Every structure is written in structure tokens, then in C-alpha cells.
Amino acid sequence: MSSQTGVQGSEVPRLPGMVVRPVERRVYEVQIGPAHPGSGHMRIFVEVDGDVMTRVDPDIGFVHRTMEKLAEGRDWIKNIPLFERMAILDACNITLPYVEAVERLLDLDPPERAKYLRVLLCEINRIASHLYGFGIFGIFLGHSTLYMWAFGDREVFVQLAEDLTGARLTHSYPVFGGVRRDIPDDFPQNARKATRYMRGRLDEYAKIFLNNPNIRSRLEGVGVLSKNRAAELGVVGPNARASGIKYDVRLVEPYEAYDRLDFEIPIFEEGDALARAWQRVEEIKQSLNIIEQVVDWLEKHPREGFMHDKFWKTAPKLYRDVYEGKIDYAGKYRVKLMPLFATLKVPAGKASARVEAGRGEIFYYVESDGKDVPYRVRVVSPSFRNVIAFKYVMPGHRLMDLPAIYGSFDYFPPEWDR
Amino acid sequence: MSSSGVPAPRPQQPPASQAPKPQAPPQPPEVWKAFAEKLKDLNPVYEPAKGYLDFVVRPDQLVEAAKRLKEMGFDHVISVGAVDYPAKKQIKVMYHVTSYLNEELPKYVIALSTYVNRDDPRVPSLTSVWPSAEFQEREEYEMFGIIFEGHSDLRPLLLTPVVAALRPLRKDFVVPEESDDIEVDSEAFNATKWW
Numbered sequence: 001m002s003s004q005t006g007v008q009g010s011e012v013p014r015l016p017g018m019v020v021r022p023v024e025r026r027v028y029e030v031q032i033g034p035a036h037p038g039s040g041h042m043r044i045f046v047e048v049d050g051d052v053m054t055r056v057d058p059d060i061g062f063v064h065r066t067m068e069k070l071a072e073g074r075d076w077i078k079n080i081p082l083f084e085r086m087a088i089l090d091a092c093n094i095t096l097p098y099v100e101a102v103e104r105l106l107d108l109d110p111p112e113r114a115k116y117l118r119v120l121l122c123e124i125n126r127i128a129s130h131l132y133g134f135g136i137f138g139i140f141l142g143h144s145t146l147y148m149w150a151f152g153d154r155e156v157f158v159q160l161a162e163d164l165t166g167a168r169l170t171h172s173y174p175v176f177g178g179v180r181r182d183i184p185d186d187f188p189q190n191a192r193k194a195t196r197y198m199r200g201r202l203d204e205y206a207k208i209f210l211n212n213p214n215i216r217s218r219l220e221g222v223g224v225l226s227k228n229r230a231a232e233l234g235v236v237g238p239n240a241r242a243s244g245i246k247y248d249v250r251l252v253e254p255y256e257a258y259d260r261l262d263f264e265i266p267i268f269e270e271g272d273a274l275a276r277a278w279q280r281v282e283e284i285k286q287s288l289n290i291i292e293q294v295v296d297w298l299e300k301h302p303r304e305g306f307m308h309d310k311f312w313k314t315a316p317k318l319y320r321d322v323y324e325g326k327i328d329y330a331g332k333y334r335v336k337l338m339p340l341f342a343t344l345k346v347p348a349g350k351a352s353a354r355v356e357a358g359r360g361e362i363f364y365y366v367e368s369d370g371k372d373v374p375y376r377v378r379v380v381s382p383s384f385r386n387v388i389a390f391k392y393v394m395p396g397h398r399l400m401d402l403p404a405i406y407g408s409f410d411y412f413p414p415e416w417d418r
Numbered sequence: 419m420s421s422s423g424v425p426a427p428r429p430q431q432p433p434a435s436q437a438p439k440p441q442a443p444p445q446p447p448e449v450w451k452a453f454a455e456k457l458k459d460l461n462p463v464y465e466p467a468k469g470y471l472d473f474v475v476r477p478d479q480l481v482e483a484a485k486r487l488k489e490m491g492f493d494h495v496i497s498v499g500a501v502d503y504p505a506k507k508q509i510k511v512m513y514h515v516t517s518y519l520n521e522e523l524p525k526y527v528i529a530l531s532t533y534v535n536r537d538d539p540r541v542p543s544l545t546s547v548w549p550s551a552e553f554q555e556r557e558e559y560e561m562f563g564i565i566f567e568g569h570s571d572l573r574p575l576l577l578t579p580v581v582a583a584l585r586p587l588r589k590d591f592v593v594p595e596e597s598d599d600i601e602v603d604s605e606a607f608n609a610t611k612w613w
Contacts, residue, residue, distance in 0.1 A: 016580055061576030068561075069586055073593060104468040231518040234494035234550025245518045252524035352469035352514065352527060354496070363496045363514065378499035380554070385496075388553050417576060 027054060032402065034062045040413030044390065044406075048399055056394040058387050064417040071377040076102060077341040079374065081172050086381055087415040088169040089158075090129040092121040093357035094415075098377070099174045100255060100353035101366040105346050106176060111305040113298070114178035115257040120294045121164060121173050122256075122355075123287040127198070128157040129358030130238075130280045130287075133410035137277065138209065140407035141218055146209045153201055156194050163187055175337065176344070177308030182323065188295045195288040202281055210277055219274035223393050223405035226271055235389050236382045237360020239409055242279040243271035249356040263290050273408035280410070307338075314340040345372050359383055359410050383416035447471075453528065456490055457483055470514060470527035477532045477541050484513070484530060484547040491520035492528060495544075498554035500562045502589045507536045509562060513544060513551065534564070543569035561587035 026049070033043035041062035047055040067086070071079045083098055084091040096118060103110065110118075131154040138146030158168050163184055165171035173179050209215055225235065230243040240247060248265045250258045266282035268275035307315075315338045321327045322335055348370040354363045360382030367376040386409050394405055446454070446464040450471050454462050460483050462473040475483045497514040512531040517523035534541055543566035545552050553575060555566045560574040560582035574582040584591055 064576040066586065069591075069593060073595075101469065228519075231493050232549050234496070234548075240518065247518050247524055350465070350467040350472070352467070352529075354469075354527065361496070365497060365499050365512070365514070367501060376501045378497060380497040380499075384553070385550070388550065 030399070034059075040411075042411070042413045042417075044402070046394075046399065046402065051399045053395050053397055053399060053402070056391055058390045060387060060413065061417055063414045067418045068377055068379060071374055073373060075342065075372055076344050076346055076374065077175065077337070079377070080175065081170065083379065084170045084172060085414070086379070086418055087129070087357070087359075087412055089132050089154075090125045090358045090415075091169060091171050092118065092125045092173050093129075093355055094362060094381070095172070096122065096174050096256075097353035097355040097362055097364040098366065098379075099176055100355070101351040101364050102176050102346060104351040104353065105349050105366065105368055107347075108177055108308050108310060110178045110308055112257075113182075113301060113304070114306045114308075116294050116297050117164075117179045117182070117306060118174050119257045119261070120183075120291060120298070121161060121171065121179075123290045123294070124157050124161050124164070126358045127284050127287050128154050128161070130284050130410075131157070133359070133407075133412070134205075134277070134280060137407035137410070140403040141215060143209060143212075143215065146205070149201070149205070149208075153198065156197065160187075160191060160194055163190060175311075175341065177311045178306050180337070182303055182306050183298060188299050191291055191295045195292055198284065198288055202284060205281060210274070210281065216274060218401075218404050219277065219408070220272060222273045222397065222401050223408060224270070224272045225389060225393055227269075229392075230271065230389075233388050233392060234385055235360075236385045237356070237358075238279045238283060239276055239360065239386055239389070241265065242268045242275040244269045249354050249361050253354065255353075255355060257294070261290055261293050273404050276408040276410075311338045311340050314338045343372070345370060346374075357382055359412060359415065360386065379418055381415045381418060383410075383412045384418070386411070387416055449526070453490075453526075456486055460486075465531075467529070470529050472512075472529045472531060474531050474533070477534055480530070480532050481542050481544065481547065484544045487515060487528065487530060488547055491517045491523045493517050493519055493548075495548045495551040495554065496527065498551050498558055500558045500564060500587070502536070502562065502587065504536065504589045508533045509536050509539050509564065511539075511541050511558070511564060513548070515548065539564040540567055541565075542567050543572075545569055561585065563588070 027047045030046045030048055031043060032046060034041050043059040045057040045059055046053050067082060070082060074082060080095050083095050087094050131150045135147045135150030138150065161171060162168045164187060165173045225243045227244040230240050230245055244267060246265065246267055251265050263286045266279060268279055319335050346368040348368050350367045352365045354361055362382055363380045365378035366374060369375040389409060394402060444466045450464060453471065460475050460479045462475050465472040465474055492515040495513055495515050499512045501510045510531055510533050512529045514527055514529050516527050532541060541564060543555055545555060555569055556572060556575040558564050559566060559572055560577050563585040566572055
């Protein structure tokens, strides 16, 4: 759509909901979106002079589902499956801060085993989320092979998550006071097999994609975000760390069992699209290390206590028998959660929690007035904090660099729209 | 239960002296006091919260307090949030901030908050201090109708202008509940039967 006529606002009929913006002469406005073949739904208004972008305006909200409002009308426990819908492939990380904030209000601490189980699923989710973003990044640059590889390898971790929780994507695994269930018997050996396999694959990713001359010439020096600029814009997660910011919630405010695990926070200084791609590969390696440590810990310690006593003592007999191994459970019974969750009333108060999700820091503010539904829940998801970078990083680049920058930030519209 | 049908006497109400006393206002932790020292002349009010430290100032002090916090090293905004209190006729606006570049500060989340009048909510925009607040202030503008004065580009972000005019996150915007059951009006259905 071009707006070369230079219309004045007063001459245009004003219809309800219509937004009129004057556009400079000799500048074309291009609308990228709102329907993409390769991504979720968002639109970017780009003004181009020749093929150089002069102004970029991300227009988001096409998949906004009013989650903050919906949360005010639901029971505390029913909000977990709701918030999961932000990023179904990162479900544990996305709901964990909500669970933690409510636990802070309830003043209860989950048992040690539950903390390790949460970390386990968080890291599986993180790998799956990075591989998903990587695949989409590949297809944006026209590299279909990487897309197929990343989505194929992600299946390994989706399968692990299914073994652990019973669901491929929307696990609803962490609940107040613990997790829903323990690991199955054959989980440790499958997890070790998966980590061995993935380490080998990452080397091949480097060969075919990251060190590929075609890809490097598209990514190197493109979309450079300096350290100070990244801090000023509040960019989060792997994107901030690729610009040299040493900030990871797992490091600065360790939650769950992260302070007892041995891992590194990889950091790159370049801050360009290539560094952001490498950042994700390095983080997958660290996540594989964490998974192995957690699996070792879980094997060494007795299989008991994955739920806080407050909830566990209200469990129905069938639930206990299944988890204590008294009856053979092979998908025969429908085991429900403890009845206390349905009638849970959270003491009045305000709490916040933050967690390092796959795409960056996710923050929840939860306020209760003592009823069975929250008074207010504020969610700030990582992609929402990254979208501001499009506006300030993209201008000055060529239009063909837009997909490279867009993909390198690991955008995810359902997450930032909430 | 006694057979006579007379209910057993209930235990008497505790005497007035044992009734729960009105609680003393909660005392701020030491960390809060250390940060409040830097904002001393603004007299921030402590509100108890878990997971972050809440500093409540007046709306006209907001920019000054934000500048002080930025000097201390709090360089970016995590969340710009608002809570509607219709009974008090107030809206609370909160800026949760923390630090990227400082070594010590990232472990703290500080909320700089203020109460504004619900009928005419106006606060100075803090985008001049923290550019990272830009999109989130736009979101609170559309959801609550809060005017951030001095914001360079204040227009709806996620919603269309028509929906944003309803201020959907305020408490008086009620989402009608729908029944789970499928309601069938048999009479009306039978009345239209022609066979």
C-alpha cells in the first residue's frame, strides 16, 4: 500500500476504529503481515526509502486472548492451563512463575524432589523452544533443511516431555506445592540417550547452518544491538546475552534447584543476528548438562514426596495407590488432582515471581484478596519485551534483512500477545 | 448429641481482651530501608509484598524517583502494571524495575508505584527515563485508560480503538458468564415443526 498523496487528516472521512497517519512523500509503506506462512500473526508497518527501512512500527495483538482478564474469573488452579496457551511448547517455564508467586502467597515450599522435577521439564522445554525458534529462523532465510532438522530433533524432547507428564505440549505439570507426577522407570535411560544424540546433532547444525557461508553473509553484522542499547530497551533472554549482558534469572535469583546445579551462562559480545543464533546453540548444550545432572539426582534419591503434604493428604485413595505402586497403572484409571485445589483460597497479598523461560525472563505479578479467584494477574512475557527491539534495530537495514532480524530474535506472537 | 434434643452449650465467646488486636503496620525489611535512604526526601511509603520491594510515591514525584533509581543502576523496566480499586476510586500504577549492567542489583526487583484518581488517571510517562517502558505504557493506556503524559506515541497496542475505549481490564468491565450446558428451547422447537 502506498500513501503518496500526502493527505491531510481533516480531509479523510473518520470511521470508527480507523487510524490515519500521514506518511512522507517518496516513502513507500509496506505491510508485512498480518498473516504469515512462517510465523504467528503479527503485522509490521515498514516505511522504505528505496529498499532501506526508515521507520518500523510493529503492530501486534492479532492473537490477543485477554488472558489477564480471563484469569480474574477463574479458580487459581484453572489459570495454569490458561497461561500455558501463551507458549505451548514452553509450557513449564511459562506457568512456573505463576505457580511460584501463588506459593509465595500460600507460604509453602515444595519438596526437594518436586524442585528437581520442575527443573527437568523446564530444561526439556527450553531445548524444545530453542529448536522451534531455530527451525523457523531457518525457513525465514530459505534454509528448509534446518527447518526439517530442528523440528525433527525437537520431537525427541517433546517425546521426553510426554513420557514425563503424559502430554506432548500443554503439560500443566507444575501445580501449587509440587508437580503432578514422578518420572516413569525408563525415563533416565531415555533422557541420557536423547542428550547424547542432541550433542552430536548440534555439531552438524554448525556445519550446515551457522558456518555456512550463505547464512553467515546474511547474518553477520546484521541487526547489531550493543550492550548499552540492549539494556536501555530491556531486551531479555538469549538476545540480551548475545549482546554481552550477563543476566539470567537462573543466575541472579536462583529458583527451584538451580543453585545446586552446575552450569554456565554462555555470553556473546557481538550482538548481531549470528551471535543470537550461536547463543541458542550454546544454551542447548548447557541445558543438556543440566538434564543429565537432574536425572542422576532423581535416580539416587527415593521416589517419594513430589507434592507438598498440605495437598497430598487430601489425595484420593486411587491416586495414592497408583503413586505408591500398590496397583498397576497403565493408563487404566483417570487419576484426578487433589480436591483441595478445587476449593483453594489464597490469602490476601501481593507477590511477584520471575523465571528464565526459553525466550527470556517471564514475570508475573499476582494479587489476591482472599477469594477463590485472583484479584489481578499481570503477565509480561519475554517476546513482548523483545518486540520493542524491532522498532529500534531494524531502521537503516535493507528490507531483505527484516526476516533475518525478525527470526534471530525468536519472535513468538501468541506469547507476546497473551 | 444429647437425647433430650437440647443442643450442648456452645463454648463461650472469648473475652474481649483475647480478641485479635488490630495488627501493627508491617515493618519494612532492612533492604527496603537501604534503598529508601536514597529516596529520603520523597518519603516513599512501604507496602508489604513478596518477591519485590514496593515504593509508593505521589504521582508528581514519579519522574524524580525514577531518575534517582536510574542513577542507582536500575536501568530497565520489567513490567508496567496497573491494578484497579473501584471501592477506593483509585488505580495503582506500578513500574517493576531491575538492573542489567550493575553487578549487585539484578537480584532485587523494585516496584515504583503510585496511586492515581480513577476518574481521571494521569501519570507522567517514564519513557524519558526508561525507554523500555514504551510498549508497556501503551498497553496500560488501552487496558485502563491511563494517560501517560509526555509519551511520544500513546495509542492502542493490542486492541482496536473501539475495544480499548471500553477499558477492558477495569473491574467494572464484567465478562458475562456463559453456561456450559446447551440450552434447548423445546417448546419453540416443537412449535416450528411442520411434519
